[in-house]
Amino acid sequence: MSNFIFGRYLPLDSVVHHLDPRNKLLLSFCYIILVFMANNPVSYLLIIAFTIGAILASKISLGFFLKGIRPLLWLIVFTVVLQLLFSPAGGHVYLHWAFVNITQFGLINSGYIFIRFLLIIMMSTLLTLSTQPLDIATGLASLMKPLRWVKVPVDTLAMMLSIALRFVPTLMDEANKIMNAQRARGVDFGEGGLLKQAKSLIPLMVPLFMSAFNRAEDLSTAMEARGYQDSEHRSQYRILTWQRRDTITWIIFVVVLAAILATRRW
Amino acid sequence: MAITFEHVSYTYQAGTPMATPAVTDVSFQMPDHGYLAIIGHTGSGKSTLIQQLNALLKPTSGQITVGDFTITPKTTNAALKPLRQHVGMVFQFPESQLFEETVRQDIAFGPQNFGMGETDANKLADAMLQTVGLDSSYAERSPFELSGGQMRRVAIAGVLAMRPKVLVLDEPTAGLDPQGRQEMMALFDRLHREQGLSVVLVTHQMEDVAQYAEQVAVMRAGKLVKFGTPHDVFRDAAWLQANQLDMPRAAQFAQKLAARGVTWQQLPLTAEQLADQLAERWPREGDAHV
Numbered sequence: 176m177s178n179f180i181f182g183r184y185l186p187l188d189s190v191v192h193h194l195d196p197r198n199k200l201l202l203s204f205c206y207i208i209l210v211f212m213a214n215n216p217v218s219y220l221l222i223i224a225f226t227i228g229a230i231l232a233s234k235i236s237l238g239f240f241l242k243g244i245r246p247l248l249w250l251i252v253f254t255v256v257l258q259l260l261f262s263p264a265g266g267h268v269y270l271h272w273a274f275v276n277i278t279q280f281g282l283i284n285s286g287y288i289f290i291r292f293l294l295i296i297m298m299s300t301l302l303t304l305s306t307q308p309l310d311i312a313t314g315l316a317s318l319m320k321p322l323r324w325v326k327v328p329v330d331t332l333a334m335m336l337s338i339a340l341r342f343v344p345t346l347m348d349e350a351n352k353i354m355n356a357q358r359a360r361g362v363d364f365g366e367g368g369l370l371k372q373a374k375s376l377i378p379l380m381v382p383l384f385m386s387a388f389n390r391a392e393d394l395s396t397a398m399e400a401r402g403y404q405d406s407e408h409r410s411q412y413r414i415l416t417w418q419r420r421d422t423i424t425w426i427i428f429v430v431v432l433a434a435i436l437a438t439r440r441w
Numbered sequence: 442m443a444i445t446f447e448h449v450s451y452t453y454q455a456g457t458p459m460a461t462p463a464v465t466d467v468s469f470q471m472p473d474h475g476y477l478a479i480i481g482h483t484g485s486g487k488s489t490l491i492q493q494l495n496a497l498l499k500p501t502s503g504q505i506t507v508g509d510f511t512i513t514p515k516t517t518n519a520a521l522k523p524l525r526q527h528v529g530m531v532f533q534f535p536e537s538q539l540f541e542e543t544v545r546q547d548i549a550f551g552p553q554n555f556g557m558g559e560t561d562a563n564k565l566a567d568a569m570l571q572t573v574g575l576d577s578s579y580a581e582r583s584p585f586e587l588s589g590g591q592m593r594r595v596a597i598a599g600v601l602a603m604r605p606k607v608l609v610l611d612e613p614t615a616g617l618d619p620q621g622r623q624e625m626m627a628l629f630d631r632l633h634r635e636q637g638l639s640v641v642l643v644t645h646q647m648e649d650v651a652q653y654a655e656q657v658a659v660m661r662a663g664k665l666v667k668f669g670t671p672h673d674v675f676r677d678a679a680w681l682q683a684n685q686l687d688m689p690r691a692a693q694f695a696q697k698l699a700a701r702g703v704t705w706q707q708l709p710l711t712a713e714q715l716a717d718q719l720a721e722r723w724p725r726e727g728d729a730h731v
Contacts, residue, residue, distance in 0.1 A: 359525055
């Protein structure tokens with residue numbers, strides 16, 4: 176659990192950490208498009224180099240980073256194996272058994288899917304590792320602003336999002352405490368058969384829900400006591416500013432984009 | 442069960458950039474049937490220290506002995522389950538661990554996890570309910586409809602039902618009213634004296650330390666800075682102040698008297714000790730030596 180870094184924030188002082196969260200969100204989104212544009216070894220090498228460069232710029236040690244996303248590897252491997260076994264025919268057939276086909280195209284495709292998944296997970300991990308959850312929420316809210324014109328309650332959504340994010344660590348702590356208390360009463364979490372494991376979750380989930388509901392009630396009372404109203408237009412404590420370094424990231428991005436457009440197989 | 446800590450250190454998230462040492466090189470010994478109080482500021486490593494007692498956290502280095510059990514960084518979890526039965530843990534705000542439909546079922550949950558049959562466990566649950574001072578009418582109620590203080594009693598009964606030999610208490614009276622606090626501390630004292638339970642108490646209440654503890658461990662920034670009897674710890678007012686610790690109120694009062702020329706054979710720490718020593722000093726009216 177403690178090695179699992181996906182979705183966590185790592186406070187460091189680096190260029191990547193100081194980028195505008197809106198910019199980081201936009202970049203990550205465009206990065207995904209970039210990943211799907213690459214379709215041959217050279218263009219993939221380019222993206223991998225770009226990704227590693229971004230991680231290095233964030234001052235997060237590469238070893239720690241890779242160790243942290245290792246738990247997610249199983250998810251990727253699972254998807255890749257499905258792709259490998261059930262992909263449509265094409266090219267040389269290596270194995271054919273019932274409805275299972277392992278073909279040359281399937282093999283190459285799964286390889287690419289593996290790399291794509293890995294890259295996207297690496298970049299999104301980098302996003303959360305280098306951006307505080309609240310900044311992500313503020314950034315998202317700011318990016319969603321145009322939706323106001325079609326009557327989407329952007330501010331309320333942003334508030335919900337930031338409250339949800341704010342309470343993730345609190346609930347994690349709470350879950351940890353309750354697990355410890357139940358372990359001390361002889362519960363073995365994550366041991367035994369599936370049924371036993373599922374059953375051992377009850378002493379964790381019931382108190383956790385209880386405390387989450389209590390917390391939600393307390394919070395809403397506290398917010399109302401301080402005059403919170405849903406419809407009110409509110410100003411921001413954190414003001415996001417677009418800096419020169421944000422512009423520079425886009426220059427780099429466009430260069431990489433051009434390089435990939437030049438090298439990909441059309 | 443006797444407890445020995447030998448050069449125990451614990452680091453959270455060891456081996457990552459987020460590694461934070463919480464306990465550093467702690468060594469002490471506590472005899473069987475002892476009563477140890479652990480005091481220190483918030484964040485001084487008290488809670489981390491006590492979680493090592495039943496190996497919820499295993500030391501990053503060093504060795505802990507609890508009775509016949511030895512915990513080292515390499516001890517496997519399977520070997521530790523019997524230990525958890527012998528070391529009962531009452532965490533801060535233990536009422537948050539309640540989950541069953543009835544109070545009886547919740548108290549019987551622990552013993553059943555350690556292999557006791559349902560009927561026996563239920564019987565034990567009813568007995569424990571009495572021990573913590575709730576009558577049997579509570580057994581069939583849902584724990585969630587009780588008051589905070591009652592929920593805490595139920596949670597403590599749930600720990601006592603495992604028949605532990607060591608009782609570890611992490612600020613068990615936090616958030617209780619003065620009467621509830623006194624009753625709770627008296628309960629633990631009774632269990633300690635009558636059933637020979639070893640007690641490890643983490644607390645900010647210096648009065649409780651003075652009144653009940655036989656040994657005191659003072660933690661600061663993850664280190665054990667003082668270990669001894671309450672008298673050893675509370676004797677030095679300047680040292681206590683430097684460590685931002687309070688004296689028990691009776692001792693504070695006695696010190697003020699000392700500043701005005703009263704001399705004490707031994708600094709009284711509790712109200713009773715203070716009253717006794719004062720009574721010796723002033724002959725009662727009607728004793729008529731005058």
